[in-house]
Amino acid sequence: MLVAVTGGTGFVGRRLVKALLERGDEVWIVSRASTADSSQANTKLHYVTWNELATSPDRLEGMDTIVNLAGESINQRWTSAAKQRVLQSRIDATARIAALIRRLNQKPESVINASGISAYGSSYTATFDETSPINVIDFLSGVVEQWEKAADTIPVKRLVKLRVGVVLNKEGGAYPLMTLPHRLFAGGKLGNGSQWLSWIHLEDMIRLLLFCIDNHEIQGPVNGSAPEPVTNDTFGRALGLAIGRPHWLPAPAFLMKAVLGEMSSLLLDGQRAIPRKALEHGFTFKYPNIESAMKELTNKS
Template identity: 65%
Template sequence: MRVAIAGGTGFIGRALTKALLERNDEVYIISRQSSSGRSEPSGVTRFTWSELEAVPALLEGIDAIVNLTGESINQRWTSAAKQRVMQSRMTAAARIAKLMQSLKYKPPLVVNASGISAYGISPDGIFDESSPTKVTDFLSEVVQKWEQAADTIPAKRLVKLRVGVVLDKKEGAFPLMAMPYRLFGGGKIGSGKQWLSWIHLEDMIQLILFILDNEDISGPVNGSSPDPVTNDAFGRAIGKAMGRPHWFPVPAALMRVLFGEMSTLLLDGQRALPRKALEHGFTFKYPTVDAAMNELVGSHR
């Protein structure tokens, strides 16, 4: 399979590239920087957006495009940062739509990453792919506009991958989430009742491969584990796997002072279930939070 990855140099993109190469697929990374002066692994070709806009035929005959492009939301949400977060996603979707229109042989599949925030903040709702989307805050607004932009992509099969919090030992949000427990200072954040829809990085990558290989999957797909948990339960699972106490609560007011509006990432959430993945037969390697934590931090006992 020949797969183009927009955002292929990011956290998920690098892991996806590695997994595709391991099964002997060809990977085309689309990024802002050219590969001049650097050697790419065998099986990897890098193009810039500018190169593709000038010569779209460079991607003629590929089988799929996976769009993972987007400014990180892990920063203080100033007006400028919000604009970058929104614009980066809108621009990438528009570029892919234009690229698709320029190709004679269009790839039949586009996987466009978005987020679990599509369902809005909810303390007690349970959401699957059939649930309506809702704008309740900045992130849910970003996802709604992101998915609307993706709808302009002329793909035979468009998958909107609503990604939860992706857990990995070294990258992403998890190392910071686990840090207080390493220092014996872990505990619930705010009320601890807010839901966290998470997924282990390995399962995230395998789910994308599963989508690439299964032609009957389209539309929204929740990229989250079948075991969403509350913030309190998540912290307890970290502490249990690490052999550390879960005892030091962090007041919501302190989080708002420290992180401003971005504190919603820790104080609010959604309870999302991966119904479509399960119905199509996808098997999670880490289906429960305890299984994930044992792999991520269990060796630190």
């Protein structure tokens, strides 16, 4: 299979590219600047920049799938400039894919476009699946709405909008920062601790991406989160138990807002999202609950 990946050098993208190559696929990484490394040459791995594609779109003729994971990290203080970069990076990458595909003679059958679980807004009581409407109540849900509108303009037979939750992996992403207070014996619930966390282990994230690439019946929104979301307090207790640290020192919401500003909503707000579509199509999670994920993340599996 021929697969192009934007954001292929990022946290999730690197692992996806590795998984695709391991199963024998041919992969093109699309990026702003060339990242080719001749010391790690792989005859099935190719690199192309957006500028090169603008003049020679035929470089991606005959792709089976394009996976779009490009976008500015949200793990930064949300200044006005940062918020604009977060939004514009996602819209621009998606628009570029739409424009590229319009110029191809042999168009890909599918595009897997990353999105966010924050599409549903936040709630302490509601449960969301792919039939739930987008609910714009804050910055991130607004980003997702505009991101998915841009994706809807991509001219392919099958478009998957993968609404990704918090991806857990011990080597990167949010998890190392999430564990730091507990490792310093200062862990506890954040805010009131009742906010939901829709999470997914990185290994399951990669498996789900491959599943969406291969399963031609899947299209539209797909929740990229584990089937058992947890509250912030439950997550902290499971983490403390797994690493042998106490879960006792709460961080008041007002303090987190003072320190992190608007970005504190990442930790103080949440939603309980269920991956109904993936489950109905037969996908099985290797780490369906936080206990099994913690065992792997803390090397106790």
